[in-house]
Structure formats: structure tokens, C-alpha cells
Amino acid sequence: xxxxxxxxxxxxxxxxxxxxxxxxxxxxxxxxxxxxxxxxxxxxxxxxxxxxxxxxxxxxxxxxxxxxxxxxxxxxxxxxxxxxxxxxxxxxxxxxxxxxxxxxxxxxxxxxxxxxxxxxxxxxxxxxxxxxxxxxxxxxxxxxxxxxxxxxxxxxxxxxxxxxxxxxxxxxxxxxxxxxxxxxxxxxxxxxxxxxxxxxxxxxxxxxxxxxxxxxxxxxxxxxxxxxxxxxxxxxxxxxxxxxxxxxxxxxxxxxxxxxxxxxxxxxxxxxxxxxxxxxxxxxxxxxxxxxxxxxxxxxxxxxxxxxxxxxxxxxxxxxxxxxxxxxxxxxxxxxxxxxxxxxxxxxxxxxxxxxxxxxxxxxxxxxxxxxxxxxxxxxxxxxxxxxxxxxxxxxxxxxxxxxxxxxxxxxxxxxxxxxxxxxxxxxxxxxxxxxxxxxxxxxxxxxxxxxxxxxxxxxxxxxxxxxxxxxxxxxxxxxxxxxxxxxxxxxxxxxxxxxxxxxxxxxxxxxxxxxxxxxxxxxxxxxxxxxxxxxxxxxxxxxxxxxxxxxxxxxxxxxxxxxxxxxxxxxxxxxxxxxxxxxxxxxxxxxxxxxxxxxxxxxxxxxxxxxxxxxxxxxxxxxxxxxxxxxxxxxxx
Amino acid sequence: xxxxxxxxxxxxxxxxxxxxxxxxxxxxxxxxxxxxxxxxxxxxxxxxxxxxxxxxxxxxxxxxxxxxxxxxxxxxxxxxxxxxxxxxxxxxxxxxxxxxxxxxxxxxx
Numbered sequence: 212x213x214x215x216x217x218x219x220x221x222x223x224x225x226x227x228x229x230x231x232x233x234x235x236x237x238x239x240x241x242x243x244x245x246x247x248x249x250x251x252x253x254x255x256x257x258x259x260x261x262x263x264x265x266x267x268x269x270x271x272x273x274x275x276x277x278x279x280x281x282x283x284x285x286x287x288x289x290x291x292x293x294x295x296x297x298x299x300x301x302x303x304x305x306x307x308x309x310x311x312x313x314x315x316x317x318x319x320x321x322x323x324x325x326x327x328x329x330x331x332x333x334x335x336x337x338x339x340x341x342x343x344x345x346x347x348x349x350x351x352x353x354x355x356x357x358x359x360x361x362x363x364x365x366x367x368x369x370x371x372x373x374x375x376x377x378x379x380x381x382x383x384x385x386x387x388x389x390x391x392x393x394x395x396x397x398x399x400x401x402x403x404x405x406x407x408x409x410x411x412x413x414x415x416x417x418x419x420x421x422x423x424x425x426x427x428x429x430x431x432x433x434x435x436x437x438x439x440x441x442x443x444x445x446x447x448x449x450x451x452x453x454x455x456x457x458x459x460x461x462x463x464x465x466x467x468x469x470x471x472x473x474x475x476x477x478x479x480x481x482x483x484x485x486x487x488x489x490x491x492x493x494x495x496x497x498x499x500x501x502x503x504x505x506x507x508x509x510x511x512x513x514x515x516x517x518x519x520x521x522x523x524x525x526x527x528x529x530x531x532x533x534x535x536x537x538x539x540x541x542x543x544x545x546x547x548x549x550x551x552x553x554x555x556x557x558x559x560x561x562x563x564x565x566x567x568x569x570x571x572x573x574x575x576x577x578x579x580x581x582x583x584x585x586x587x588x589x590x591x592x593x594x595x596x597x598x599x600x601x602x603x604x605x606x607x608x609x610x611x612x613x614x615x616x617x618x619x620x621x622x623x624x625x626x627x628x629x630x631x632x633x634x635x636x637x638x639x640x641x642x643x644x645x646x647x648x649x650x651x652x653x654x655x656x657x658x659x660x661x662x663x664x665x666x667x668x669x670x671x672x673x674x675x676x677x678x679x680x681x682x683x684x685x686x687x688x689x690x691x692x693x694x695x696x697x698x699x700x701x702x703x704x705x706x707x708x709x710x711x712x713x714x715x716x717x718x719x720x721x722x723x724x725x726x727x728x729x730x731x732x733x734x735x736x737x738x739x740x741x742x743x744x745x746x747x748x749x750x751x752x753x754x755x756x757x758x759x760x761x762x763x764x765x766x767x768x769x770x771x772x773x774x775x776x777x778x779x780x781x782x783x784x785x786x787x788x789x790x791x792x793x794x795x796x797x798x799x800x801x802x803x804x805x806x807x808x809x810x811x812x813x814x815x816x817x818x819x820x821x822x823x824x825x826x827x828x829x830x831x832x833x834x835x836x837x838x839x840x841x842x843x844x845x846x847x848x849x
Numbered sequence: 850x851x852x853x854x855x856x857x858x859x860x861x862x863x864x865x866x867x868x869x870x871x872x873x874x875x876x877x878x879x880x881x882x883x884x885x886x887x888x889x890x891x892x893x894x895x896x897x898x899x900x901x902x903x904x905x906x907x908x909x910x911x912x913x914x915x916x917x918x919x920x921x922x923x924x925x926x927x928x929x930x931x932x933x934x935x936x937x938x939x940x941x942x943x944x945x946x947x948x949x950x951x952x953x954x955x956x957x958x
Contacts, residue, residue, distance in 0.1 A: 825957030827950050831880055 213263060213276040215256065216295050219305060220344040222252045226337035234330025243320040246333030250316050250340055254309035257302070264302040265703075273706035274299055277350050277414070291411065296350035300547070300707040304347040304479060307554045311471045312340050314674035318562055319463040321670035322569060332372065332461070339365035343472050347479060351411040352401055355480070359397060359444065362473045363390045369468060370460040379459035386453040393443015393450055400436035403429060417486040425490050434487050434494035438501075441477030445531045448505045452774055454528050458520040462565030465520060470527050470561050471554040478534045478550050485543050485708055499539025503620075503627045503634075506532025508771065510637035514644075515767040518575050519564045522645050526601065527557055529634060533616055536631060542619035543708050544689070544701040549616060551700075552608035552685045556600040559678035560642075563594035566667045566675065567649055571660050577648040579660075584650040586664040589672045591650045593679040598646045600682040602639035602736045605729075611686035614729050618691075621728055622720055632732055639736035643743035651748040693725040857909040865906040872899035886938050886948045890931065897927050 226249025230242050267274035275298040283291045316336060323332050342365060346358025367390075371383030404411060407429045408419040423430060441447070446454035457469045468474070481488060481498070488495055506529045513525035530553050537546035568575055570587055584591045600607035603614065613635060621628040654661050666672070690696020701708075720728075766772075872895055879892030901920045908916025938948060945952040 823957045825954035827953060828881060828884075835877060835881065 213260065213278060213297050216260060216276070216278050216297050216348065217280050219253045219256050219260070219309070220341050220348065222256075223249045223337040223340040223344070225249060227334050227341060230330055230334035230337060234334060237330070239324065239329040240320075242330040242333045243316075246337050247313065247316040247320065249337055250309055250313045253340065253344065254306075254313045257305040257309045260297055261302040261306055264297060264299055268299060268703055268706075275706060283353075288409070289405070291351065291353055293354060294350040294412075295348040295354075296413065297348070298707055299704050300479075300482060301347045303547075303551065303703075305344060307551060308340065308343050308347065308472050311554050311558050311678070312336075312343075312467060314677055315463045315467040315471075315558065315562070318466075318565070318671050318674045319461075321668045322463055322565055323461060326461075328372065332369075335365055335368050335372070336464075336467070339369070339468060339473070343476075346476055350413060352404060352413070352416075353411050355483075356397060356401060359440070359476065359480075360394060362468070362476065363387065363394065363444070366390070366457070366468050366473055369464040370457045372460055372464065376459075382453075382456040382459040386457050389450045389453040390443045393440045396436040396439030396443070400433050400440065403433045403436065407433065413483065420486050420490060423490060426492060427490065430487055431491045431493050434484070434491040435497070437480060437484055437487070438494055438498055441480050441535070442501065443477075444480075445474050445477030445535070446505075446528050447477070447501050447532065447535055448508065451505060451509065451528050452770075452777065455521055455524040455770070458518070458524050462520065462561060462568060465524070466558045466561035466565070469524065470557040474527065474531055475534070475550045475554070478531070478538065478546055481535075481538045482543050482547050482707070488538070489541075495539050495541065497539070498535050499620075499623070499627060502532045502535030502537070502539050503630050504532070505529070506536060506634045507630050507637075508532075510634045510641065511767050512770050513641040514637060515764060516641075517577050519567065519577050519580070519645060519649065520561075520575055522577075522641055523557070523560055523564055526560075526638065526641065527553075529638060530557065530601070533613065533631070533634070536620060536627060537616035540616075540619045540623035540627070542616050544698070544704055545612060545615035545619055547704065548689045548700055549612035551688075552600070552612040552682070555608055555678055555681040555685045556597045559593060559597040559675060559682055560601065562671070562675055562678065563590050563597060566590040566671055567594075569667055569671070570664050571656055572663055574656060574660060577645065579656040580649045580654070581652040581656075582650070582654040583664065587650075587666050589666060589675060593672075593675040594646060594650070596679040596682050598642045600685075601642055602740065603635055603732055604639075604736050604740075605733060606683075606686065608682050608685035610729075610733070611689060611691070614725075614732065615689070615691060617732060618720060618725055618728055621724075628728075632735065635732050636735045636739050639739035640743050643740045644747050647743055647747035691725065693722040693729075854909050854912075857906065862906065862910055865903060869899040869903040869906075872896075872902075884950050886941070886950050889950060890934050890938070894927060894931070897923060 226246050229245050234242060264274045264276075275296065277294055277296050279292055279294040281293055283293045285291065316333070319332065319336065323329050326332065339362060342358045342361025344358070346355055346362060349355040349358060364387075367383050367387040370386050371380045374380045374383070401411065404416055408416045410416060410419070420430065443450045454469055454474065458465055460469070488498075509525045509528035509532060513522050513529065516522045516525060530549070534546040534549050534553070537543075537549060567580065567583060567587065567590060570583065570590075571580060574580065596607065600609040603610045605611075617628060617631050617635070620631050654664075687696075689698055689700035691698065769775075876892045876894075876896030876899065879895065880889050883889055883892065901923055904916045904920050904923075908914060908920075941953065942948055
């Protein structure tokens with residue numbers, strides 16, 4: 212199987228080509244089937260690949276297969292190959308991408324059924340799966356960079372999918388530009404890696420890095436640059452504001468790209484480079500701080516948002532912050548575990564939100580929803596499961612991954628743990644607020660919307676149900692020892708995570724301490740759920756929110772004015788600078804010079820052409836005078 | 850032939866040069882001051898022929914026949930030039946009913 216690994220990205224690429232070329236000439240159902248089948252085929256291959264890796268792990272080997280497809284280019288002693296690496300880490304990522312991806316393709320068949328850009332949509336989705344699988348499969352940083360740039364492109368295309376709406380188009384541009392800032396970090400990191408290790412292959416880089424001392428400056432620089440790349444792609448402070456705006460895209464896109472897969476690429480990058488990061492404690496510490504601050508800030512903003520997708524978007528930023536907190540404190544397995552469970556429950560929540568939006572005719576404001584529990588039973592049940600999972604209530608998936616991160620954080624730095632815990636409480640509150648506002652109380656929309664409310668077709672509910680099941684059981688793959696498990700995921704990932712000389716942080720807390728930590732966070736989450744119930748489940752007067760406008764409420768509601776801050780500090784000065792350059796440097800300087808040259812020749816031509824008077828006598832006179840002059844010159848000069 | 854050469858060499862070379870210069874100057878002056886195109890053509894012929902004469906004289910003095918060969922070429926060329934020039938003059942006359950050189954002063958930018 213591992214020899215055929217290149218088929219996993221190739222099939223979605225074929226799907227993209229077919230869908231892209233035939234998007235206007237075949238019926239929608241054909242586009243949908245082609246797109247979905249391509250991803251399904253990839254999923255089947257990924258499953259086979261996973262089984263092979265799993266079998267190899269059970270047999271006790273490191274289960275790392277490198278497939279060399281071809282030499283891409285070679286310059287001097289540098290040889291860059293297009294080669295794929297199948298190991299436990301990439302195998303699980305592949306399962307997430309193609310598995311969740313396939314469900315979302317199915318869902319999109321129904322969700323996008325009335326959209327005129329249906330074929331284009333599936334072409335883009337397939338292209339995204341292609342780049343994302345390239346990203347996780349690459350066996351060197353350059354191949355990963357191809358995928359990294361490619362998913363950014365697809366993200367741009369899909370956020371701006373309804374590009375006729377100019378605010379959507381500018382959201383797409385915003386995402387693209389902010390990602391580009393991060394990508395610059397990646398590119399610089401590539402150069403530094405090349406300079407320091409002479410290779411971009413993971414195996415060679417990590418082998419060479421193992422010999423270096425902890426805290427070597429070059430490693431710190433590389434890891435910081437890689438982290439900059441991760442902040443861009445994974446929406447961390449200071450580059451997080453694009454993700455909430457990215458909700459301009461169709462909801463399945465938000466679920467696939469901006470919740471489950473692409474935004475976790477940053478986490479994947481750090482986990483993949485764990486050997487380097489462990490050698491740079493400074494970078495780890497920065498990562499932990501950025502992660503915990505992002506988690507807290509995003510959760511704080513999510514508390515008061517009224518757009519159902521915005522809540523989920525900030526929630527995604529917050530959960531990504533958790534992952535980076537986990538990475539920063541050395542809980543690589545925990546962070547990756549959270550990637551996995553988050554992919555399930557956040558995709559579920561987004562798809563559920565899509566189902567709700569679909570039912571109430573593209574209304575996204577939760578203040579105009581309410582009471583949808585009866586009309587959308589499947590959506591309600593699955594979203595309830597997703598909400599419980601993200602809130603960290605056992606035995607649902609989010610509990611295990613979040614608590615693993617929090618336990619590691621507590622061991623590393625209790626202050627971070629406190630912030631993390633508060634964030635977890637916020638999370639429980641805003642998620643239950645979303646749930647209660649949407650599904651409880653009375654319907655607050657228009658009568659026309661109410662008459663159209665209906666459960667979504669099976670193509671949309673089946674993915675919801677599957678994701679709900681995964682959100683329930685997903686946590687059991689890495690049950691901590693304190694709860695009688697044996698860290699199956701950690702054991703599975705061990706060859707990827709224990710390559711370096713420096714030991715990974717091992718959880719040294721006693722089981723008793725772990726029980727206390729879990730108890731605190733679970734109790735807190737439950738209390739928040741109850742609090743949200745009392746506040747929002749009854750017939751809430753939505754205008755209430757306005758009356759109790761405290762300072763904190765306004766700060767949260769206006770997203771801490773981060774966008775305004777960026778506009779004032781960066782965007783507007785840059786705009787003014789551009790205008791200056793346009794007016795004075797380009798228009799006056801460069802254009803002035805170029806046009807001046809032209810004007811000079813036109814003007815001198817105008818003057819000189821007066822000599823061509825049409826009087827033949829004058830010409831002959833000039834000729835004679837010239838001949839005489841030349842003669843005289845010849846005589847006297849020689 | 851010998852007789853012919855001595856005949857030519859009987860006149861000092863300087864005389865030829867002065868004479869030809871005078872004829873050439875008359876030709877140039879004619880081109881510059883006359884306005885009738887036909888007379889201008891004649892003045893051009895005058896200049897050409899002064900050069901011819903000078904070439905023949907030099908050729909005889911140096912005993913080198915190539916100068917006279919040039920003369921034949923110039924005569925052939927002058928004939929062709931007159932043929933084309935007169936044709937142009939005829940066409941100009943048909944258009945403007947005039948052989949005044951100024952009648953062509955519209956030929957400019």
C-alpha cells in the first residue's frame with residue numbers, strides 16, 4: 212500500500228481537473244458524485260495506509276515509510292525530492308482530512324444544491340483536499356510548503372466563493388494577506404534550515420538537529436519563524452482576525468477548512484518539527500503564552516457574538532489557542548489529540564449550524580432563531596452532542612483532549628492552567644448559549660421563515676450523525692492512565708515524537724491531582740451550562756443584552772477592537788503611504804521622467820520640422836552650404 | 850591618339866580647373882536662383898558636364914583611361930536622370946499648370 216501513497220493526493224487532483232473543466236457542462240449531480248467519489252477513494256486508500264502503519268506499529272517497528280516519487284530539482288549538493296512520508300502522524304492526519312472531508316463533501320451536495328457555482332465549489336473542495344494531503348504527506352519542508360501555500364489559495368478561493376458580495380471578497384483578501392505574513396515566516400525558516408542543516412528532508416534535519424545543544428540560536432530562530440507561520444495559518448494572536456471574517460465562505464467550507472483541517476496545519480507543523488522545538492525552550496514558552504492568550508481572548512469575544520458562525524469561528528480560534536498552549540508546554544500528543552477531537556466536534560458544530568441556517572433561510576443571527584428543537588430534531592441532538600463534547604464534559608471527546616492539555620499545563624505553569632480553565636468555562640458558556648438561543652425558547656424570526664423551517668435532507672443529516680458518533684467515542688483513543696486507559700495515541704505516535712535527544716515532558720502528576728483538575732473543569736463546565744440555561748433557554752428578551760451593556764460586554768461584543776486597532780496602526784498608515792508613493796513617487800517621479808523623455812522628443816521634433824519648408828531652393832541652399840562647409844573642414848582640418 | 854593627348858595637354862591643367870570651376874559655379878548659381886524647373890535641370894547638367902570635362906582633362910594628363918570611363922558612366926546616368934526628371938516635370942505641369950519650383954512647396958509636413 213505504501214507504494215501507492217501518491218494516489219491519495221492524486222485522485223482529488225483528478226477530481227479537481229474533471230470538475231473544473233466540466234463545471235458548466237454537466238448536471239450538478241455529476242459534479243457532486245465526482246467530487247465526493249474522489250475524496251472517498253482517497254479515504255479508502257488512507258484507511259489502508261493507516262492499517263499498514265498500525266500493523267507495523269503493533270509489530271514494534273517505527274512504521275515510517277518514505278516513498279520517493281521523483282527528484283524535483285537539484286542545485287549543487289542540494290537535492291530536493293518530491294517524496295512522501297507515511298508515518299503514524301501523517302496517517303492520522305490523512306484519516307482526518309479525507310474522512311471529515313468526505314463527510315463534508317456529502318453534506319455539500321445537499322447544502323449547495325441551489326447554488327449556481329456548484330461545479331466550481333466541488334472543484335475547489337477537491338483541490339483543497341489535494342493540497343492538504345500534500346501538506347501532511349510531504350517528507351520534506353518544501354513539499355509541505357507547496358501544500359501550505361496551496362491550502363491558503365483554496366481558502367482564499369472558497370472564502371470569496373460568493374465574490375459578487377464585495378465584503379465577502381474583501382474577507383477573502385484579508386485571509387490571504389494575513390496568511391501571507393505567516394508564509395513569509397515559513398519561507399525564511401526554510402532558508403535557515405537549509406543554511407543550518409543543508410537539507411530539507413525531515414529525517415536528515417532532525418538527525419542533524421539532535422546533535423545540537425539546547426537553546427542554540429539558529430534553532431530558536433528557525434522555531435520562532437515556524438511558529439510565525441503557524442500563527443498565520445492557525446489564526447493565533449496577532450494574526451487571528453482573518454478567521455472570523457473567513458465565515459463569509461459557505462458553511463461547509465468553514466467546517467472543512469476553517470475548523471477541521473487547514474487551521475490545524477500549524478499544529479501539524481509544530482508537532483512534525485517537535486525535535487526542533489524541544490531544543491528551543493524559549494520558542495516553546497512564547498508559543499504557550501501566545502496560545503493561552505489567544506484561547507482566552509477568542510473565548511472572551513465569543514461570549515457575546517450573535518452571529519452563529521462567528522461564535523463558532525471564535526471558538527475555533529480559542530480551541531486552536533488551546534492546541535498551541537499544549538504544544539508550548541510540551542504536550543505534543545495532547546495537542547494533536549485535540550486536533551483530532553476538535554476536527555470531529557467542530558466540523559459537527561459547523562455543519563449543524565449550516566443545517567440551522569439552511570432551515571431558516573440563510574439567517575445567521577441567533578437573536579432571530581429560537582425554538583428550533585422540535586423542527587430540527589436530528590440537528591438539535593447532534594449539535595447538543597457537539598456542544599457537550601467541546602465543553603469538556605465526560606465521556607465525550609473534548610473532555611479527554613482538553614484535560615490532557617490542561618494537566619500538562621498545570622504541571623508546567625499553574626497560572627496558564629488557571630487561564631486555560633477560565634477559557635474552558637467561557638467555552639462551555641458560549642456554546643450552551645448558542646445551543647439555547649438557537650433551539651430553545653420561542654421562534655423569534657419572521658412568520659415566513661417559521662413556515663419554511665424543516666429538517667435537512669438525509670445527505671446533510673447523515674454526516675451530522677456520523678460526526679456526532681465520532682465526537683462521542685473519539686476521546687477513547689487516548690484515555691489517560693488516571694482513568695484506567697493506557698494512552699494509546701501517545702504510544703502510536705511515539706516514533707514521531709521521541710526522535711530527539713531531549714526528552715519530552717512526561718506527566719508527573721499523581722492520579723489524585725489529575726482527578727482534582729478534571730473535577731474542577733467538569734464541574735465548572737456544568738455550572739456554566741446551567742447558568743446559560745437560566746439565562747437563555749427561557750423566553751429571552753434579546754433586547755436585554757442591550758440594556759446591560761457593561762464595559763466588558765461592549766469590549767467583547769466589539770471584538771476587543773482588534774480590527775479597528777489594526778486598521779489604525781497598520782492598514783491606514785500603509786494606505787497613506789501607498790497614496791504618497793502613488794502620487795509623488797509613481798505619478799510624479801517615474802511617470803514624470805518617462806513622459807518627460809517623450810515630451811522632449813515630441814517638442815524638439817516640432818521645432819526641427821519647421822526646417823522642412825517645402826521650398827526646394829532652401830533645401831539646395833542648405834545642401835550647398837553644407838557641402839562647402841565639409842570641403843572647408845576637409846581642407847583646413849587635415 | 851597621341852595627337853589627341855598632346856592637343857589636350859597643350860592647354861595648362863590649371864586652365865581646365867579654373868574653367869570647370871567657373872562652369873560648375875554657374876550651374877550651382879543657376880540651381881539656386883532660378884525658379885523654372887527646366888532651367889534648374891539644365892543647370893544641373895551644366896554641373897555634371899563641368900565635372901566630366903575635368904575628369905577627361907585629368908585623365909589625359911595622367912595617361913590613365915579610367916577617368917574617361919567615369920565620364921561615360923556619368924553621361925549615361927545624366928541621360929537617365931533627365932528622362933526621369935522631365936517626366937516628373939511633365940506630371941507636375943499637368944497638375945499645377947506651372948513649372949515654377951515654388952509650385953511644389955506643398956510637399957512638406
